[in-house]
Amino acid sequence: MKDLDFICIGAGPSGLSLGALSSTVPGLKGKILERKSNFEWHGGMLIPDAKMQISYLKDLVTLVDATNPFSFVNYLSVNNRLYQFITANFGSVNREEYSDYLSWVLSSLDNVEQDTLVREVDYKNGWLEIETDKEKYRTNNLVLSTGLSPVIPEVFDDQLKVDKNSLFSSSEYMYKSHDFSGKTVSVIGSGQSGAEIFLDLINQKTNAPEKINWITESDNIFQLDDSPFVNEIFNPGFAEYFYNSSEEEKKQLLSTYNFANNGVSEQTLVEIYQSLYKERYIKKEAKTRSNLLIGHTLKKVYKDNKQYVLEMRTKEETKKITSDVVIFCTGYKYKTPSYLEKIKCLFNRDEDNFLINSDYSVNWKHQDECSVYIQNGAIHTHGLSDPNLSLSSRRSAIIINSIIGYDFYKDLNAHSFIF
Ligand SMILES: Cc1cc2nc3c(=O)[nH]c(=O)nc-3n(C[C@H](O)[C@H](O)[C@H](O)COP(=O)(O)OP(=O)(O)OC[C@H]3O[C@@H](n4cnc5c(N)ncnc54)[C@H](O)[C@@H]3O)c2cc1C
Numbered sequence: 001m002k003d004l005d006f007i008c009i010g011a012g013p014s015g016l017s018l019g020a021l022s023s024t025v026p027g028l029k030g031k032i033l034e035r036k037s038n039f040e041w042h043g044g045m046l047i048p049d050a051k052m053q054i055s056y057l058k059d060l061v062t063l064v065d066a067t068n069p070f071s072f073v074n075y076l077s078v079n080n081r082l083y084q085f086i087t088a089n090f091g092s093v094n095r096e097e098y099s100d101y102l103s104w105v106l107s108s109l110d111n112v113e114q115d116t117l118v119r120e121v122d123y124k125n126g127w128l129e130i131e132t133d134k135e136k137y138r139t140n141n142l143v144l145s146t147g148l149s150p151v152i153p154e155v156f157d158d159q160l161k162v163d164k165n166s167l168f169s170s171s172e173y174m175y176k177s178h179d180f181s182g183k184t185v186s187v188i189g190s191g192q193s194g195a196e197i198f199l200d201l202i203n204q205k206t207n208a209p210e211k212i213n214w215i216t217e218s219d220n221i222f223q224l225d226d227s228p229f230v231n232e233i234f235n236p237g238f239a240e241y242f243y244n245s246s247e248e249e250k251k252q253l254l255s256t257y258n259f260a261n262n263g264v265s266e267q268t269l270v271e272i273y274q275s276l277y278k279e280r281y282i283k284k285e286a287k288t289r290s291n292l293l294i295g296h297t298l299k300k301v302y303k304d305n306k307q308y309v310l311e312m313r314t315k316e317e318t319k320k321i322t323s324d325v326v327i328f329c330t331g332y333k334y335k336t337p338s339y340l341e342k343i344k345c346l347f348n349r350d351e352d353n354f355l356i357n358s359d360y361s362v363n364w365k366h367q368d369e370c371s372v373y374i375q376n377g378a379i380h381t382h383g384l385s386d387p388n389l390s391l392s393s394r395r396s397a398i399i400i401n402s403i404i405g406y407d408f409y410k411d412l413n414a415h416s417f418i419f
Contacts, residue, residue, distance in 0.1 A: 001129070001136045006030035006403050009118045009130070009339070010145035011106055012041070013389055014375035017060040018143055018396040019109045020070035025400060025408050030111060030141075033132055037115035039106050041099035044172040045193060047200050051092040053192070053224070053265055054234075058390050060105060064397040064409055070108065075101045091267070122342045126369045141403045144340075145375040148332035148387060156301035167301070167308065170329040173197055180209035183324040186310060188298055190216035192224070194329030195264040195272060202275045202290055212290045213321060215312065217297040221272075224263035229418055233257050233383065234390035237416025242383030243358055254384065261384045262331075293321075301326065332387075334377040347372075356381040359402040360395060373399045 006022070008015045011034035019032050040046065061068035072093075076082045106112050113132075120131040121142065130137045150169040168176060170193040180201070187198050198214045232238060242253060279285045293312070296319065300311040307322040336344055346365040348355045355363035356378045361371045375395060378386045385391040397409035 001138050002031075004030055004137055004139045006141040006143060007128075007130050007137050007139045008032045008143040008145050009337075010034060010147060010375075011036075011039070011112050011114070012145060012147050013060060013102060014147070014392055014396070015143070015145035016070075016102055016105050016109070016112075017392045018145065018375070018399060019112060020060045020068060020105055021064060021393065021396045021409070022400050023070070023109060023111075024065070024068060025404060028400070028404060030139075031137065032109070032112045032145075033116045033118050033130070034106075034112060034114050035117040039099075039103045039114070041095070041102050042171065043099075044174050045170060045196070046096055046099060046174055047196050048096070050095045050196055051090075051265070051267065052095055052098050053092065053226075054389050056093045056098075058234075059101070059393070060396075061393050063391075064393040064412065070105045072098075072101055075104050079104070118339045120339050120342060123346065123366055123370065126366075128343075128370045128372070140370045141373070142370070143373045143375060143399060144337065144377065146337050147376055149335045150328070151331045151333050152328045153298065153330055155298050163303075166324060167326045168328070170194065170197055170327060171332075173200075173327060178204065179207040180204065180325065181207040183209050184211040184213065184307075184322065185209040185325040185327065186213040186215055186308075186321070186323040187327050187329060188215050189329035189331070190214070190218055190221045190264070190294075191262055191329060191331060192264050192268065195221070195268045197327055197329060198290075199268060199272050199275060202272070202279060209325075211288065213293055213310075213323065214291070215293040215296050215298060215310070217295065219295050221269065221292075221294070222259060222263045223269055224261075224265050225257075225259040226265075230257065230260050232416050232418040233260055234385045234388060235416040235419065236391065236394055236413045237419040239382050239385055239391055239394075240413060241416075241419040243381060250380065250383075254379070257384050261388065334379075343372075353380045359398050361399075361402060371402065373402070375399070 005028050008018050011032050015032050022028050022030055056072045059072035060070055062071045076085045117133045118130060119133060122129045127138045128142050150171045152169055165176060185201055187194050201209055201212045276290060279290060295314055296312040298310060299313050302309050307324055308326050310321050310323055312319045348363045356374060357363055360373045360378060362374055376387055394412050397412055401407050401409055
């Protein structure tokens with residue numbers, strides 16, 4: 001059994017930010033355990049040309065320590081393309097390039113164990129024991145960075161779940177066959193993932209679908225609000241403000257700022273609108289090829305012969321359509337990981353969630369001896385920036401300060417105009 005100052009489970013952006021920022025702290029010894037053997041950032045959604053929705057300066061480290069060697073700018077510099085990057089003048093960085101940046105950080109850190117699945121965490125005699133498919137570790141500081149899980153609404157029979165090639169979540173889109181010729185494809189959900197997949201399908205040049213349905217229960221397709229003052233919620237001041245608000249105020253804030261996190265980027269919406277225009281008026285394709293079904297709540301999915309039947313409810317009526325492929329773009333949420341089975345009963349919680357302290361540690365029975373920190377699982381206590389990359393470097397810095405017991409990273413609360 002190996003003893004370490006910290007163990008972090010998961011090497012996505014949250015775990016890698018922790019790894020990058022901890023690498024410059026003298027004497028701090030930790031490990032990051034990642035189940036995948038080949039790194040890819042949301043590989044199932046690496047649609048060519050999909051863009052990042054944040055500035056590249058909000059990378060894994062810069063907002064906390066602009067001198068850290070794992071910045072995006074240093075990645076460009078080391079890979080000898082800083083001049084060209086500036087000249088190319090991208091509005092936003094391509095997601096494939098961001099994935100490559102993360103991969104570069106991962107391979108440059110010397111404490112990431114890839115191809116290592118964490119199976120179980122247990123508490124024994126003042127220690128947390130972490131069992132992987134390879135070996136056992138022991139630590140007093142565990143950081144959970146295993147991300148969110150895709151949500152698929154419970155609208156269909158369980159037996160349909162095995163139909164993996166024609167009914168799946170957006171998180172698997174790029175792994176599936178893209179031969180849609182002669183088929184009807186239905187995209188469910190009008191967030192960023194649904195919009196990107198719909199756009200990809202309309203613009204498919206070969207093996208394109210015969211018909212594409214974009215189905216959403218909302219009353220329109222809404223744009224993500226990233227206007228300057230709304231963007232202040234991705235500022236440390238808001239995280240503090242949110243944390244100190246009452247439960248009632250928190251609910252109100254999450255609802256007020258919903259469109260800062262949930263909606264489609266302006267660029268994607270314009271591209272979709274233009275593609276629909278071209279399809280309808282320039283290429284003069286059949287009017288029914290792309291079909292927007294707004295205000296349609298999916299109630300039931302079942303199979304009739306080889307096709308799926310989608311039963312939907314509008315304000316006025318119940319409708320049925322058939323489809324060969326159904327893609328669920330219905331969001332992500334935090335699910336308690338199965339590796340916590342043995343200790344989750346020791347975590348204090350309210351009705352729906354674990355109680356999280358201001359340093360992102362879980363409030364639990366043995367917190368005086370061992371800390372369990374949670375990244376990307378604290379929207380209910382730390383606000384809308386938690387699942388977003390904007391404040392992930394600050395969150396990692398707060399966790400590192402808490403692990404070592406002093407403020408190695410200082411001045412983490414930048415001024416905000418609003419909060
Ligand atoms: C398609 C997509 C695009 C996004 N784009 C943006 C954007 O532009 N800007 C923005 O701010 N946010 C964006 N987000 C939201 C968010 O920033 C990302 O989801 C981000 O990847 C979250 O990072 P994470 O490290 O917390 O989780 P993840 O990226 O999900 O990483 C979790 C890691 O844990 C590993 N893991 C899980 N279980 C185990 C286990 N038992 N043992 C070992 N390893 C395990 C997984 O393999 C994975 O590598 C996007 C989300 C999606 C889905």
